[in-house]
Amino acid sequence: MSADFFKFVTPKKTCNGMKQLQRDDGSITEDAGEMRDIATKFYSNLLTAECFTLDQLERQRVVWQSMHARVSLNMTNVLVKPISIFEVRVALDAIGSHVCPGTDGLSADFFRNYWEFIGTDITAAFQEVFDTGFMPSKWTEGMIYLIPKLEGVVADIRKWRPITILNTIYKIYAKLLAMRLQPFLTDIIHNTQTGFLQDRSILDNIFLFWEAVAISQERKEDLAILLLDFERPMTE
Numbered sequence: 001m002s003a004d005f006f007k008f009v010t011p012k013k014t015c016n017g018m019k020q021l022q023r024d025d026g027s028i029t030e031d032a033g034e035m036r037d038i039a040t041k042f043y044s045n046l047l048t049a050e051c052f053t054l055d056q057l058e059r060q061r062v063v064w065q066s067m068h069a070r071v072s073l074n075m076t077n078v079l080v081k082p083i084s085i086f087e088v089r090v091a092l093d094a095i096g097s098h099v100c101p102g103t104d105g106l107s108a109d110f111f112r113n114y115w116e117f118i119g120t121d122i123t124a125a126f127q128e129v130f131d132t133g134f135m136p137s138k139w140t141e142g143m144i145y146l147i148p149k150l151e152g153v154v155a156d157i158r159k160w161r162p163i164t165i166l167n168t169i170y171k172i173y174a175k176l177l178a179m180r181l182q183p184f185l186t187d188i189i190h191n192t193q194t195g196f197l198q199d200r201s202i203l204d205n206i207f208l209f210w211e212a213v214a215i216s217q218e219r220k221e222d223l224a225i226l227l228l229d230f231e232r233p234m235t236e
Helices: 003-016 032-047 054-065 073-079 085-093 108-113 115-132 168-188 203-219
Strands: 142-148 160-166
Touching: 073 168, 085 108, 085 115, 085 168, 108 115, 108 168, 115 168, 160 168
Parallel strands: none
Antiparallel strands: 142 160
């Protein structure tokens, strides 16, 4: 989270304050404890993965078996190679100086200033996480800040956007993995995925939509457009 984020939020503290929330029955509460319980319940249900049924697992197995591998042996060799201290430092330097620290209070500048003393240990820790697949729970702790999607008093908890501020150590590790994946993303991800990829633009799909509408009108053919908005993208 950057300083620009806090500049955006700070002037709006008054209107951003959560003054009331809507209960399940539609009534309104202004009690702080009850509002906390409503928010906790909502985000616990939203962000907690559901247990899959045997039928769902079987369908997943069929889908995965029908998919063709897109990661070549050469890609694999690059992706699983040992983590170097140089690689970790490059990932650290890619994190801006004004990025907000997480619950541990350690900024990216702290890691840069004391790199001579901690660089080797951090690299060894990253390698252990990479080899074992186990990450310390402290690394994944975060502070969730809720920002209203609408102006004024917002009572519907679904109209608040959660922003999570993560610890810098987690950000460095995530940046390292992202930098490894970056050269191969366009080979792995289907070309219909246009957002958040280098040399692709999310506007491509908008242009494609208007082209489809124009062709449909020109040919006088019916056209069906399906827009999906996943409320729980991590568990669907």
